[in-house]
Amino acid sequence: GNSVTQMEGPVTLSEEAFLTINCTYTATGYPSLFWYVQYPGEGLQLLLKATKADDKGSNKGFEATYRKETTSFHLEKGSVQVSDSAVYFCALPGGGNKLTFGTGTQLKVEL
Protein backbone atom coordinates (compact mmCIF):
# COMPACT_ATOMS: atom_id res chain seq x y z
CA GLY A 1 0.00 0.00 0.00
CA ASN A 2 0.87 3.68 -0.10
CA SER A 3 3.45 4.86 2.40
CA VAL A 4 5.61 7.84 3.35
CA THR A 5 9.08 8.11 4.80
CA GLN A 6 10.15 11.27 6.55
CA MET A 7 13.37 12.35 8.12
CA GLU A 8 13.93 11.57 11.75
CA GLY A 9 14.13 14.27 14.33
CA PRO A 10 14.44 16.12 16.43
CA VAL A 11 15.49 19.00 14.25
CA THR A 12 16.81 21.92 16.29
CA LEU A 13 17.15 25.33 14.64
CA SER A 14 17.76 28.88 15.67
CA GLU A 15 15.03 31.40 15.05
CA GLU A 16 15.03 32.76 11.48
CA ALA A 17 16.89 29.72 10.15
CA PHE A 18 15.79 27.91 6.99
CA LEU A 19 13.84 24.70 7.49
CA THR A 20 13.61 21.61 5.35
CA ILE A 21 11.88 18.43 6.49
CA ASN A 22 12.20 15.66 3.94
CA CYS A 23 9.32 13.42 2.94
CA THR A 24 9.30 10.79 0.21
CA TYR A 25 6.38 8.65 -0.75
CA THR A 26 5.55 5.34 -2.38
CA ALA A 27 2.18 5.27 -4.05
CA THR A 28 0.05 3.89 -6.81
CA GLY A 29 -0.82 6.75 -9.10
CA TYR A 30 -0.63 10.34 -7.93
CA PRO A 31 -2.59 10.75 -4.72
CA SER A 32 -2.99 13.98 -2.80
CA LEU A 33 -0.18 14.68 -0.33
CA PHE A 34 -0.47 16.39 3.03
CA TRP A 35 1.51 17.90 5.86
CA TYR A 36 -0.11 17.88 9.28
CA VAL A 37 1.28 19.62 12.35
CA GLN A 38 0.84 18.89 16.03
CA TYR A 39 1.61 21.76 18.38
CA PRO A 40 2.32 20.92 22.03
CA GLY A 41 -0.87 19.95 23.84
CA GLU A 42 -3.02 20.17 20.72
CA GLY A 43 -4.52 17.80 18.19
CA LEU A 44 -3.10 17.30 14.72
CA GLN A 45 -4.19 19.87 12.18
CA LEU A 46 -3.75 20.20 8.46
CA LEU A 47 -0.87 22.52 7.55
CA LEU A 48 -0.97 22.27 3.77
CA LYS A 49 -1.76 19.93 0.91
CA ALA A 50 -1.15 19.38 -2.80
CA THR A 51 -3.67 17.49 -4.87
CA LYS A 52 -1.67 16.80 -8.02
CA ALA A 53 1.88 16.58 -9.32
CA ASP A 54 3.80 19.88 -9.54
CA ASP A 55 1.31 21.59 -7.23
CA LYS A 56 2.70 23.68 -4.41
CA GLY A 57 0.88 23.77 -1.11
CA SER A 58 1.49 26.71 1.19
CA ASN A 59 0.30 28.02 4.53
CA LYS A 60 1.75 30.11 7.39
CA GLY A 61 5.00 30.61 5.44
CA PHE A 62 5.47 26.87 4.90
CA GLU A 63 5.64 25.41 1.41
CA ALA A 64 5.84 21.95 -0.11
CA THR A 65 5.98 21.00 -3.80
CA TYR A 66 4.59 17.71 -5.09
CA ARG A 67 7.46 16.30 -7.18
CA LYS A 68 6.59 13.09 -8.98
CA GLU A 69 10.07 12.73 -10.50
CA THR A 70 11.64 12.34 -7.09
CA THR A 71 8.47 11.10 -5.31
CA SER A 72 8.99 13.81 -2.72
CA PHE A 73 6.98 16.41 -0.82
CA HIS A 74 9.57 18.19 1.29
CA LEU A 75 8.38 20.83 3.74
CA GLU A 76 10.23 24.16 3.72
CA LYS A 77 10.10 27.48 5.50
CA GLY A 78 12.44 30.34 4.90
CA SER A 79 12.55 31.73 8.43
CA VAL A 80 11.30 29.69 11.36
CA GLN A 81 9.97 31.12 14.60
CA VAL A 82 9.86 29.71 18.11
CA SER A 83 6.10 29.28 17.63
CA ASP A 84 6.79 26.78 14.81
CA SER A 85 8.08 24.28 17.36
CA ALA A 86 5.89 21.24 16.85
CA VAL A 87 5.80 17.75 15.36
CA TYR A 88 5.27 17.63 11.60
CA PHE A 89 3.70 14.63 9.84
CA CYS A 90 3.74 13.86 6.13
CA ALA A 91 0.68 11.90 4.98
CA LEU A 92 -1.10 10.47 1.97
CA PRO A 93 -4.19 8.35 1.33
CA GLY A 94 -3.32 4.79 2.28
CA GLY A 95 -6.02 3.08 0.29
CA GLY A 96 -9.70 3.11 1.10
CA ASN A 97 -10.76 6.02 3.25
CA LYS A 98 -7.74 6.44 5.49
CA LEU A 99 -4.71 8.66 5.67
CA THR A 100 -1.34 7.01 6.21
CA PHE A 101 1.07 9.11 8.24
CA GLY A 102 4.83 9.21 8.51
CA THR A 103 6.55 8.80 11.85
CA GLY A 104 6.70 12.54 12.45
CA THR A 105 9.58 14.98 12.73
CA GLN A 106 9.92 17.06 15.86
CA LEU A 107 11.07 20.62 15.27
CA LYS A 108 12.53 22.71 18.07
CA VAL A 109 13.23 26.36 17.37
CA GLU A 110 15.40 28.24 19.85
CA LEU A 111 15.99 31.94 20.32
Add this chain to the structure above:
Amino acid sequence: DTGVSQNPRHKITKRGQNVTFRCDPISEHNRLYWYRQTLGQGPEFLTYFQNEAQLEKSRLLSDRFSAERPKGSFSTLEIQRTEQGDSAMYLCASSSSDLANSPLHFGNGTRLTVT
Protein backbone atom coordinates in the same frame (compact mmCIF):
# COMPACT_ATOMS: atom_id res chain seq x y z
CA ASP B 1 -17.16 24.90 15.18
CA THR B 2 -16.41 23.56 18.63
CA GLY B 3 -13.88 21.04 17.39
CA VAL B 4 -13.58 17.31 17.99
CA SER B 5 -13.97 16.40 21.64
CA GLN B 6 -12.57 13.27 23.22
CA ASN B 7 -13.18 11.92 26.71
CA PRO B 8 -11.54 11.10 28.95
CA ARG B 9 -8.21 12.83 28.34
CA HIS B 10 -6.36 10.23 30.36
CA LYS B 11 -7.23 6.70 31.44
CA ILE B 12 -5.15 4.43 33.66
CA THR B 13 -6.37 0.88 33.95
CA LYS B 14 -5.12 -2.48 35.08
CA ARG B 15 -4.39 -5.25 32.63
CA GLY B 16 -7.49 -7.27 31.91
CA GLN B 17 -9.96 -4.47 32.52
CA ASN B 18 -12.28 -3.05 29.88
CA VAL B 19 -12.15 0.60 28.86
CA THR B 20 -14.37 2.80 26.70
CA PHE B 21 -13.51 6.09 25.06
CA ARG B 22 -15.88 8.61 23.57
CA CYS B 23 -15.51 10.93 20.61
CA ASP B 24 -17.82 13.79 19.71
CA PRO B 25 -17.02 14.93 16.17
CA ILE B 26 -17.74 18.30 14.62
CA SER B 27 -21.52 18.28 14.32
CA GLU B 28 -21.90 18.52 10.56
CA HIS B 29 -19.18 15.97 9.81
CA ASN B 30 -20.47 12.60 8.61
CA ARG B 31 -17.07 10.87 8.52
CA LEU B 32 -15.33 9.73 11.66
CA TYR B 33 -11.99 8.01 12.14
CA TRP B 34 -10.15 6.38 15.01
CA TYR B 35 -6.35 6.28 15.06
CA ARG B 36 -3.80 5.07 17.57
CA GLN B 37 -0.47 6.79 18.20
CA THR B 38 2.46 5.49 20.19
CA LEU B 39 5.48 7.50 21.27
CA GLY B 40 7.68 8.49 18.37
CA GLN B 41 5.29 7.17 15.76
CA GLY B 42 2.70 8.65 13.49
CA PRO B 43 -1.00 7.94 13.91
CA GLU B 44 -2.04 4.44 12.79
CA PHE B 45 -5.48 3.98 11.30
CA LEU B 46 -7.92 1.82 13.26
CA THR B 47 -11.37 2.29 11.80
CA TYR B 48 -13.63 4.57 9.74
CA PHE B 49 -17.34 5.43 9.89
CA GLN B 50 -19.50 7.18 7.37
CA ASN B 51 -22.59 8.21 9.28
CA GLU B 52 -23.45 5.17 11.41
CA ALA B 53 -21.87 2.60 9.09
CA GLN B 54 -18.45 1.23 9.96
CA LEU B 55 -16.97 0.94 6.49
CA GLU B 56 -13.36 0.08 7.16
CA LYS B 57 -11.35 -1.64 9.89
CA SER B 58 -7.62 -2.08 10.16
CA ARG B 59 -6.00 -5.43 10.78
CA LEU B 60 -4.64 -3.70 13.91
CA LEU B 61 -8.14 -3.81 15.32
CA SER B 62 -8.17 -7.17 17.07
CA ASP B 63 -11.37 -8.77 18.27
CA ARG B 64 -10.80 -7.11 21.66
CA PHE B 65 -11.50 -3.76 20.04
CA SER B 66 -14.95 -2.60 19.03
CA ALA B 67 -16.16 0.76 17.81
CA GLU B 68 -19.66 2.07 17.35
CA ARG B 69 -21.35 5.17 16.06
CA PRO B 70 -24.98 4.35 16.78
CA LYS B 71 -26.72 7.49 15.55
CA GLY B 72 -24.09 8.78 13.21
CA SER B 73 -23.00 11.40 15.71
CA PHE B 74 -20.71 10.49 18.63
CA SER B 75 -18.60 7.34 18.59
CA THR B 76 -17.24 5.00 21.22
CA LEU B 77 -14.17 2.79 21.13
CA GLU B 78 -14.10 -0.09 23.59
CA ILE B 79 -11.10 -2.23 24.42
CA GLN B 80 -11.82 -5.45 26.27
CA ARG B 81 -9.31 -7.35 28.40
CA THR B 82 -6.70 -4.62 28.04
CA GLU B 83 -3.05 -5.54 27.59
CA GLN B 84 0.04 -3.47 28.27
CA GLY B 85 0.61 -3.21 24.54
CA ASP B 86 -2.64 -1.27 24.26
CA SER B 87 -1.02 1.68 26.04
CA ALA B 88 -1.11 4.52 23.51
CA MET B 89 -2.83 7.74 22.57
CA TYR B 90 -6.17 7.09 20.89
CA LEU B 91 -7.12 9.80 18.44
CA CYS B 92 -10.46 10.58 16.89
CA ALA B 93 -10.87 12.67 13.75
CA SER B 94 -13.80 13.79 11.66
CA SER B 95 -14.31 15.27 8.21
CA SER B 96 -17.12 16.44 5.98
CA SER B 97 -15.98 14.95 2.69
CA ASP B 98 -13.38 12.76 1.06
CA LEU B 99 -9.70 13.03 1.95
CA ALA B 100 -8.69 15.12 -1.03
CA ASN B 101 -11.33 17.77 -0.42
CA SER B 102 -11.75 17.95 3.32
CA PRO B 103 -9.07 17.85 6.00
CA LEU B 104 -9.26 15.58 9.00
CA HIS B 105 -10.01 17.47 12.21
CA PHE B 106 -8.42 15.71 15.15
CA GLY B 107 -9.30 15.76 18.81
CA ASN B 108 -6.66 16.02 21.52
CA GLY B 109 -6.82 12.28 22.11
CA THR B 110 -7.29 9.92 25.03
CA ARG B 111 -4.07 8.65 26.58
CA LEU B 112 -4.43 5.08 27.80
CA THR B 113 -1.98 3.56 30.26
CA VAL B 114 -2.36 -0.12 31.05
CA THR B 115 -0.49 -1.20 34.19
